[in-house]
Amino acid sequence: MKKVSLLVAAALLAPSAFAHQAGDFLVRGGAVMVSPNGSGGDIPGVGHLDVENNTQLGLTFSYMLTDNWGVELLAATPFSHSVTLNDGEVAKVKHLPPSLMAQYYFGNAQSKVRPYVGAGINYTFFFDESGRNALNTLDVDAKDSWGWAAQAGIDMAVTDNLFVNSSIWYMDIDTDVTVETLGTYKTSIDPVGLMVGLGYRF
Template sequence: MKKVALLVAAALIAPSAAFAHQAGDILVRGGAVTVSPNSSGDNVGSGHLEPNSNTQLGLTLSYMITDNWGVELLAATPFSHSVSTQGFGEVAKIKHLPPTLMGQYYFGNAQSKVRPYVGAGVNYTFFFDEEGRGALDGDDVSLDDSWGLAAQAGLDMKVTDNLFVNGSIWYMDIDTEVTSKRLGKTYDTSIDPIGLMVGLGYRF
């Protein structure tokens, strides 16, 4: 038992290998992503359209161009939102995918055990499987796809030489036109969600 304790103590005080995140590395991150819309726009009834929050599996793939600069692609399983408006309650159900491409800057150096980073880029959101609900049950509801800017901030923390934990926050500018065939109208809507991701990453 004493030998085990001595080995653990030695491992804790021994110099650790570099955390890398250096030029040429490929970083794969996966975890839970919660998207919380901050909606605004034209009123439907007495309020604008408000999608609810949803959590899905997120996956990012990054390539380190230099020790401090990288590029990242965000993907996820489809997000599903119930859409409500004041006075009518739930009026639609929608799904979307928001692939996002980011340029990133990592603070610190390749020997740092903790690597905070920031990023900026472009988001493309496409909507599908739109359904009218409640007062719009059976209606032909559609949402236009969206291009917009995106920003992020995150943190990687070393667990082993290749494994790390990750936390990040995202902002996406998503503007769309919602069309109701039954009402014969189109409504300008800004969704502009905040995304929070917590998970694990692996360096190749």
């Protein structure tokens, strides 16, 4: 009986099986709200272009190179933004912003809470641009964008493999918006993305 008690005590005191360690694949999914944070384009004599917030399903895929270093790819369902001119909708545009990040995880492989930071590159491609209301009869086009990206997040264990996640992203997105007959206008979107969801470790 004494031996059994010692074994139970040793199991309780042993490090948790939860780990982000070398060779692990981490999949995260949840809601991502993208909030543009840059300066819109100005159409002389007409007004100012702004891009509205949008929320979609986000997915990230990470691979742990070591117990502390990883790489991650961000994917999502297409974001659909209303473009406003003086607070009235004048265009609709969809985009996908895949980002590739190098990550550093704080703590060790037995930690149940793993904060992390990351930095990398973002490629944003725009599609299905269309004019609305005042620009309904005009073609609208947004040029694809390359830029840098940064993130910070935290994973918290629920079970040995399941964890909850929250993260914040910043993406450098600059595009040229061309409106038929009116011209081309440089627009800095530079969104902040907020993601909350669940993750699973393989």
